[in-house]
Amino acid sequence: MARDFPQKTNGYVLHVGRYGEADKLVTLYTQDRGRITCIAKGAYKSKQRFVNKLEPYSHLCLFYQTPRTPSGLFFLQEAELLQSHLPLRQDSRRYLAASHFSELILKFTQEQDPEPALYQLLAWTLAQLSQASVPLKISAFSQVHLLSVLGYQPNLQTCGRCHQPVTPPSTYLLLPGNGTLLCSNCDAQASLTMRLSVQTIRTLDRVQSTSFERLPRLQLTPQGVLEALNGLHNYLLHLLQHDIHSWQLLHQLAHNQAIAASTGHCK
Numbered sequence: 001m002a003r004d005f006p007q008k009t010n011g012y013v014l015h016v017g018r019y020g021e022a023d024k025l026v027t028l029y030t031q032d033r034g035r036i037t038c039i040a041k042g043a044y045k046s047k048q049r050f051v052n053k054l055e056p057y058s059h060l061c062l063f064y065q066t067p068r069t070p071s072g073l074f075f076l077q078e079a080e081l082l083q084s085h086l087p088l089r090q091d092s093r094r095y096l097a098a099s100h101f102s103e104l105i106l107k108f109t110q111e112q113d114p115e116p117a118l119y120q121l122l123a124w125t126l127a128q129l130s131q132a133s134v135p136l137k138i139s140a141f142s143q144v145h146l147l148s149v150l151g152y153q154p155n156l157q158t159c160g161r162c163h164q165p166v167t168p169p170s171t172y173l174l175l176p177g178n179g180t181l182l183c184s185n186c187d188a189q190a191s192l193t194m195r196l197s198v199q200t201i202r203t204l205d206r207v208q209s210t211s212f213e214r215l216p217r218l219q220l221t222p223q224g225v226l227e228a229l230n231g232l233h234n235y236l237l238h239l240l241q242h243d244i245h246s247w248q249l250l251h252q253l254a255h256n257q258a259i260a261a262s263t264g265h266c267k
């Protein structure tokens with residue numbers, strides 16, 4: 001079948017599935033078109049064209065054809081590998097954090113709805129998750145920025161009910177319904193396990209206004225990471241109204257790291 005000249009854009013692989021015997025179905029978040037799903041013909045058979053390229057979290061330069069029908073698939077003609085992000089597929093902690101973040105991107109985006117800030121956040125997140133010594137901290141920070149990009153930035157400065165500033169010794173719940181805090185003075189009955197400490201909230205608040213270059217320098221203890229991930233998960237779950245499948249394993253990892261740190265077996 002004759003095809004037009006391909007178009008070109010850069011993108012990150014979010015998901016790779018099989019399509020029939022020989023083809024791959026690849027979902028990417030691209031610079032020019034946002035999320036798209038492409039068919040890569042012969043990707044399981046042809047060893048040359050796509051070898052080692054169509055892997056989760058790879059950064060690619062794509063040559064593609066647009067779908068012939070509105071609900072059709074993009075046709076991936078060729079891909080150049082820009083960055084493989086290999087550590088994300090070799091280290092289970094990095095892999096879990098990357099899978100979780102890409103699941104969020106897949107669930108919060110529509111096909112062909114490009115958002116430059118989201119592309120930039122994804123680029124930063126995958127690069128950091130590949131190299132940072134504490135991937136789960138990066139995971140929490142990325143989720144805070146994701147909420148801002150999506151327009152759901154939480155208010156982390158005052159209790160949403162009594163309007164008192166965040167101050168010790170209070171602890172706080174991040175209310176999923178509206179992204180505000182509830183202090184322990186306002187609701188002493190609320191779940192203890194979901195509470196965030198003042199230190200964690202202050203860090204997350206600082207994350208919201210910190211540039212990508214400076215973000216990795218912000219510190220958060222393993223316990224703080226666990227609190228942050230729990231609070232963010234509840235909020236994201238409420239926004240999505242849909243299960244986040246990669247959460248269980250990510251949560252288990254954050255929980256184990258917090259326990260290890262508290263018993264002095266910090267990695």
Ligand SMILES: [Zn+2]
Binds near residue numbers: 159161164182183185
């Ligand atoms: Zn209050």
